[in-house]
Amino acid sequence: MEFRFTAAEEAFRQEVREFLRRELPADWAASGGVGTLGEGSEERWELLRGFQRKLAQRGWLTLGWPQEHGGLGASHMMQVIYNEEMSYQRAPTQLGVGPDRVGPTIILYGTEEQKREHLPGIVNAEAVWCQGFSEPGAGSDLASLETRAEADGDYFVINGQKIWTSFAHKADWCILLARTDQEAPKHKGISYFLLDMRTPGIEVRPLMDLMGRANFNQVFLENVRVPRTAVAGELNRGWYVAAATLDFERSGINRVVTGIRVYDELLGYAAETLVDGRRLLDDMRVRHKLAELAIEFQAGRLLAYRVASMQARGQIPNAEASMSKLYGSELQQRLAGAGMEVLGLGGQLEPGSRWAPLEGRVEAFYLLAAALTIAAGTSEIMRGIIAGRGLGLPRG
Numbered sequence: 001m002e003f004r005f006t007a008a009e010e011a012f013r014q015e016v017r018e019f020l021r022r023e024l025p026a027d028w029a030a031s032g033g034v035g036t037l038g039e040g041s042e043e044r045w046e047l048l049r050g051f052q053r054k055l056a057q058r059g060w061l062t063l064g065w066p067q068e069h070g071g072l073g074a075s076h077m078m079q080v081i082y083n084e085e086m087s088y089q090r091a092p093t094q095l096g097v098g099p100d101r102v103g104p105t106i107i108l109y110g111t112e113e114q115k116r117e118h119l120p121g122i123v124n125a126e127a128v129w130c131q132g133f134s135e136p137g138a139g140s141d142l143a144s145l146e147t148r149a150e151a152d153g154d155y156f157v158i159n160g161q162k163i164w165t166s167f168a169h170k171a172d173w174c175i176l177l178a179r180t181d182q183e184a185p186k187h188k189g190i191s192y193f194l195l196d197m198r199t200p201g202i203e204v205r206p207l208m209d210l211m212g213r214a215n216f217n218q219v220f221l222e223n224v225r226v227p228r229t230a231v232a233g234e235l236n237r238g239w240y241v242a243a244a245t246l247d248f249e250r251s252g253i254n255r256v257v258t259g260i261r262v263y264d265e266l267l268g269y270a271a272e273t274l275v276d277g278r279r280l281l282d283d284m285r286v287r288h289k290l291a292e293l294a295i296e297f298q299a300g301r302l303l304a305y306r307v308a309s310m311q312a313r314g315q316i317p318n319a320e321a322s323m324s325k326l327y328g329s330e331l332q333q334r335l336a337g338a339g340m341e342v343l344g345l346g347g348q349l350e351p352g353s354r355w356a357p358l359e360g361r362v363e364a365f366y367l368l369a370a371a372l373t374i375a376a377g378t379s380e381i382m383r384g385i386i387a388g389r390g391l392g393l394p395r396g
């Protein structure tokens with residue numbers, strides 16, 4: 001067994017590093033990927049949009065897409081390298097879910113007209129997409145969703161409510177699941193819509209997350225008229241289209257590397273900080289905690305590489321992607337907890353406080369990490385997939 005990147009892959013890694021050094025504001029990573037502009041401000045949004053356009057100019061937003069659809073046709077390993085470098089610098093990889101989820105789904109299931117209409121906007125970073133799947137009564141059990149789409153000539157009329165819709169307040173388009181057959185068994189009456197967010201009848205109301213940021217929303221749909229041509233894949237078989245979208249969602253290395261960045265900063269802090277004349281790193285408990293995490297991050301990285309190498313061979317990682325998601329997200333929480341222990345009471349100070357160790361980045365990470373075992377499928381659901389599809393265990 002040999003784990004080594006090729007010369008071309010290493011050269012690409014350097015290219016991405018240099019690009020990020022040049023194009024990100026100097027304080028970007030140190031400010032926790034927030035920059036000096038206020039979180040949620042219009043200027044920050046414009047900065048993020050401008051950065052996305054620069055990625056798009058190089059074709060990097062859609063690195064792995066086939067060339068015929070405007071991508072670079074790069075290998076899964078190139079994608080992994082790119083994601084590693086971007087995450088380590090806390091660079092905004094993408095806004096919304098267009099490049100990693102919507103585009104690949106449209107390539108698989110969309111009509112030629114849908115491909116012509118939607119793919120260029122994603123490749124060029126002009127269209128921001130959000131994902132309208134979850135509802136107040138349908139998250140893990142997504143097939144219980146109640147939003148309805150009723151046929152009316154060449155249109156469907158949609159009524160219902162979505163929740164936790166990240167980026168809906170900024171999105172131009174939404175991939176939306178709605179029930180189109182009320183009588184069918186619950187997995188068989190759902191369709192997958194490509195919804196224009198400017199359609200009359202859509203109301204977006206922001207929700208605050210633990211960090212006080214308004215990044216996700218409730219979306220209310222009242223008599224929203226959508227043309228029949230907006231259905232991706234077969235009518236009433238949207239569940240299977242959504243399953244493809246969710247598989248694209250779970251296979252990233254980003255979460256492991258985001259944690260490695262925090263880990264490295266914590267290690268640096270423990271090496272430099274004196275408590276009662278001794279370095280924090282000389283405390284046995286701190287050393288052991290950091291040693292343990294080093295092993296875990298190595299394991300997390302390898303689980304993510306396994307997903308990528310399966311994809312590179314044309315296999316579909318299913319339980320393997322769930323293992324990577326589960327382990328990576330719970331590891332982030334263990335790291336955040338360890339960070340709080342190492343930093344002591346000062347670790348609770350927020351970014352912006354002059355006394356906050358590491359400028360409050362561990363505090364912010366602690367709050368962020370809480371959502372990671374819920375978003376993109378909860379830990380319990382991941383364990384269920386590993387047990388059932390991976391190990392072949394009977395349902396509990």
Ligand SMILES: Cc1cc2nc3c(=O)[nH]c(=O)nc-3n(C[C@H](O)[C@H](O)[C@H](O)COP(=O)(O)OP(=O)(O)OC[C@H]3O[C@@H](n4cnc5c(N)ncnc54)[C@H](O)[C@@H]3O)c2cc1C
Binds near residue numbers: 384
């Ligand atoms: C930061 C963030 C961003 C998000 N962004 C989006 C988005 O853009 N678009 C979108 O559609 N959704 C989004 N979501 C929603 C996310 O997909 C759901 O929160 C998630 O699927 C869980 O659903 P739920 O919140 O309804 O919890 P529930 O499904 O109600 O789960 C509640 C608890 O019950 C457990 N549970 C449920 N079913 C089982 C079972 N069968 N076996 C064992 N335990 C079970 C769960 O693990 C959990 O602990 C986002 C969520 C977060 C946190």
